[in-house]
Amino acid sequence: MSGVQGSGVGPAVDEHAEKIDAYASARNSQIAGALRAFARRRSALVGLAVLLLIIAFTVITPFLWKYSYSDITVDFSAAPGWRHPFGTDSIGHDLFAQTLRGIATSLKVATLVALLSTVVGTVVGAVAGYFGRAWDAVLMRVADLIMTIPVLAITLVLANVLGAKGSSWFLLSLVLSAVLWIPLSRLVRGTLLSLMKNDYIDAARMLGASDRRIIIRHLLPNAAGPIIVDATLMVGRAIIVAASMEYLGLGIQAPEVSLGLLIQRGQGAATTQPWLFGFPALFLVLIILSVNFVGDGLRDALDPRRTV
Amino acid sequence: MTTSERAPDPLLEVRDLRVTFREGTDQQVEAVDGISFEVHPGEVLAIVGESGSGKSITAHSVLGLLPPLATVAGSIRLRRRTSGRPEELIGLSSGAMRRIRGAEVAMIFQEPSTALNPVYTIGWQIKEALRAHSRVSGRTARDMVVEILRRVGIPEPEKRVGYYPHQFSGGQRQRIVIAMALIQNPDLIIADEPTTALDVTVQAEILDLLRAHRDEAGTAIVLITHNMGVVADLADRMVVMYQGCVVETGPVSEVFEQPQHPYTRNLLAAVPRVGVQSAREPVAAPDRIAVEGRDVVIEYPAGFRRASFRAVNSVSFRIAAGEVLGLVGESGSGKTSLGRAVAGLNPISSGSLVALGQELKGISRGKLRSSRKDVGFVFQDPATSFNPRIRLFDCLAEPFIVNNSTERPQLRQAVNELFDLVHLPRSFAERFPHELSGGQRQRVGIARAIALRPSLIIADEPTSALDVSVQAQILTLFTELQDELNYACLFITHDLAVVDMLAHRTAVMRRGEIVEQGATREVLLHPQHEYTQQLIGSLPVPDPAVQRDRSSRRQAVTS
Numbered sequence: 001m002s003g004v005q006g007s008g009v010g011p012a013v014d015e016h017a018e019k020i021d022a023y024a025s026a027r028n029s030q031i032a033g034a035l036r037a038f039a040r041r042r043s044a045l046v047g048l049a050v051l052l053l054i055i056a057f058t059v060i061t062p063f064l065w066k067y068s069y070s071d072i073t074v075d076f077s078a079a080p081g082w083r084h085p086f087g088t089d090s091i092g093h094d095l096f097a098q099t100l101r102g103i104a105t106s107l108k109v110a111t112l113v114a115l116l117s118t119v120v121g122t123v124v125g126a127v128a129g130y131f132g133r134a135w136d137a138v139l140m141r142v143a144d145l146i147m148t149i150p151v152l153a154i155t156l157v158l159a160n161v162l163g164a165k166g167s168s169w170f171l172l173s174l175v176l177s178a179v180l181w182i183p184l185s186r187l188v189r190g191t192l193l194s195l196m197k198n199d200y201i202d203a204a205r206m207l208g209a210s211d212r213r214i215i216i217r218h219l220l221p222n223a224a225g226p227i228i229v230d231a232t233l234m235v236g237r238a239i240i241v242a243a244s245m246e247y248l249g250l251g252i253q254a255p256e257v258s259l260g261l262l263i264q265r266g267q268g269a270a271t272t273q274p275w276l277f278g279f280p281a282l283f284l285v286l287i288i289l290s291v292n293f294v295g296d297g298l299r300d301a302l303d304p305r306r307t308v
Numbered sequence: 309m310t311t312s313e314r315a316p317d318p319l320l321e322v323r324d325l326r327v328t329f330r331e332g333t334d335q336q337v338e339a340v341d342g343i344s345f346e347v348h349p350g351e352v353l354a355i356v357g358e359s360g361s362g363k364s365i366t367a368h369s370v371l372g373l374l375p376p377l378a379t380v381a382g383s384i385r386l387r388r389r390t391s392g393r394p395e396e397l398i399g400l401s402s403g404a405m406r407r408i409r410g411a412e413v414a415m416i417f418q419e420p421s422t423a424l425n426p427v428y429t430i431g432w433q434i435k436e437a438l439r440a441h442s443r444v445s446g447r448t449a450r451d452m453v454v455e456i457l458r459r460v461g462i463p464e465p466e467k468r469v470g471y472y473p474h475q476f477s478g479g480q481r482q483r484i485v486i487a488m489a490l491i492q493n494p495d496l497i498i499a500d501e502p503t504t505a506l507d508v509t510v511q512a513e514i515l516d517l518l519r520a521h522r523d524e525a526g527t528a529i530v531l532i533t534h535n536m537g538v539v540a541d542l543a544d545r546m547v548v549m550y551q552g553c554v555v556e557t558g559p560v561s562e563v564f565e566q567p568q569h570p571y572t573r574n575l576l577a578a579v580p581r582v583g584v585q586s587a588r589e590p591v592a593a594p595d596r597i598a599v600e601g602r603d604v605v606i607e608y609p610a611g612f613r614r615a616s617f618r619a620v621n622s623v624s625f626r627i628a629a630g631e632v633l634g635l636v637g638e639s640g641s642g643k644t645s646l647g648r649a650v651a652g653l654n655p656i657s658s659g660s661l662v663a664l665g666q667e668l669k670g671i672s673r674g675k676l677r678s679s680r681k682d683v684g685f686v687f688q689d690p691a692t693s694f695n696p697r698i699r700l701f702d703c704l705a706e707p708f709i710v711n712n713s714t715e716r717p718q719l720r721q722a723v724n725e726l727f728d729l730v731h732l733p734r735s736f737a738e739r740f741p742h743e744l745s746g747g748q749r750q751r752v753g754i755a756r757a758i759a760l761r762p763s764l765i766i767a768d769e770p771t772s773a774l775d776v777s778v779q780a781q782i783l784t785l786f787t788e789l790q791d792e793l794n795y796a797c798l799f800i801t802h803d804l805a806v807v808d809m810l811a812h813r814t815a816v817m818r819r820g821e822i823v824e825q826g827a828t829r830e831v832l833l834h835p836q837h838e839y840t841q842q843l844i845g846s847l848p849v850p851d852p853a854v855q856r857d858r859s860s861r862r863q864a865v866t867s
Contacts (some may be wrong), residue, residue, distance in 0.1 A: 199692045199693035202685070203685065203693055204695075204706070205653065206653070206684070207681070207706055207707045207710050207760075208681055213710065217695075217698070221697040221698075222696065222697055304696065304697055304740045305696060305740070305742050
């Protein structure tokens, strides 16, 4: 395509510059190709659109909507209607405002958890898988140890000790990340172990490449597929686990709301006032689905072997 | 079952067969493009071609084993056992097809390690093949299985029927796969590269087994292969396929003697032969030694429920500077372990191994890393030796970057020079590994190995995954580069003919020991050790007359 092949008689400077251009444009076309591949997957595109729409909605609407999530209205246990599109609960909270607020806090927690646990899990898994021996033994036993600690008991204790200070979404994210990185680290470790059987790892070693270079340049990019998929699943997992923690008193507490808290509160009246539980649950499913679709799209778009 | 005299009408008749694959949404790939051939009862027909020629797809379409994306057109007529009349197989219902599979047409697969289910005993699996078509009582079935195992040469069949696949060697597993094909006494056997995954000595035995069965039971065999030696050994007639078309058909002796089509001629010319070249004489009085091993032992430590394993047992050898040492052996002989040890990829357990003046026993990680820029390694499988996520430019620039030997602006120049050296267009720099063919990738692999102008190259079966004609080109390139850059080389291979082409000296390994070493010409023409003689004797020669003679002599010796 570049039109600059040939046997090369003397290093002409122009030719050289032209080649670098060709190289840069190949890079650009690579990014364009990745975008095209992402756009070709309809589910990924739809997922992205839904996700952006939900986020925009939660950001803009509070400024326009007549009720705030903490307002107590005069309508108790009203069914969805013109005044309250999602209905109200027994003390008069407008559920539309509450659901939007809940989406915002839940997304904040989920994003932070997904980010933190993916980074920690990837680093721990990579070190354990690549260096093996003592590293592997120690790190994986630490992971086992954390898994054996009953998370709910710890949560109860933490909620008790921290009291009001515990009602922060940041602390909740840290507690969740401390547990959720473990499955990912196992996944990364296993993926690396199988990737290391490839000859290109030995080839890099034969060139004298450092361990860091081999991990960052040769191993992790090839493990990106499973890592991305797991990170997107983590978003959904974080929202659900966060809900049970909130139920026990750690993390987001009233008057602050989250999707988990709303579902938790509404499920008791699921048969008599289904809207209390239905709308937050619907958005939870929507968010998890669209994040997973986006993850699938990303995984395929970042694979150079894709067929576009 | 089959008549001993040759029937006038063929057993299998393929007319104008076309197979197209749908690729993506609107692309069509013609894999097989209107081919015709026939197979007569009791005949061995070889379908020869390189990878991608459509030979396997042709064979699979006979049994209706193509993936759903394939469309088949044309005609495949099989003379049915029940009616004795030819019947069309294309468009047959899956139930009717199943009654033909195994009973009238059976298949032998390439890879015996994956063709058997590891969780069932082999007796159970052969019985399953039997039960698929006929009702037999448990007692008779068992007797039949033992009988068939005896016929394919499994020792102590009464005991071995209860064994699992992993308790057999690769050659024995292929015998079991053949037993599964034979138990229904089919009229036609399709053998898809039945010996490709096997060592030469085992290959010879499997070919003898197939020949014996043909002679006794009169079963017709369609033999799919890329190995001209195998064709010369077993086949009566051959069909040469190239890019989905048949370019030549005829009796084996005629095609070998007077190939008509230029492709057939090239194919035959590309087959390496032992004792033809032998042009490279060893350096008479080497002034410098590149590698010297003394009593090298490589042991893999004991693991969980696994005893320690000694892969290389007290081996001594030496490679002079600028010399190519061919290291020949069958799978499991320890040749790869030794090669990796020389490269510093495996530690050695005892003895002494000095590469380029550096003792490798107990070497520190840091020292090993700094000494690596003088050693290049060419890997066996071009499919796994490249990081699929990086472009070839980055791949070939990596040696320079890692060793800080070239300034960034000069990288492009350095990479271009490498592409020139291995005769690839410079524009390949922007490609990803999967966009290259196997042969092209192996050229890049060589370029990567020689990037830093090392004084020692270790090549681990660099051509065994390639087609013959590509293999010939790679070997030529390798010789050319070795002459030019004059590196010492440890060339690991299972193929004696390859050694003949490029090694100054040759060492033959067996079960962790070097049984014979010396000048290549001496080793190949006057082998001293019994095992070397056996190796050379088993190697099929791409000449039907010579090969028939050799195999009958070999059989006379073994029986």
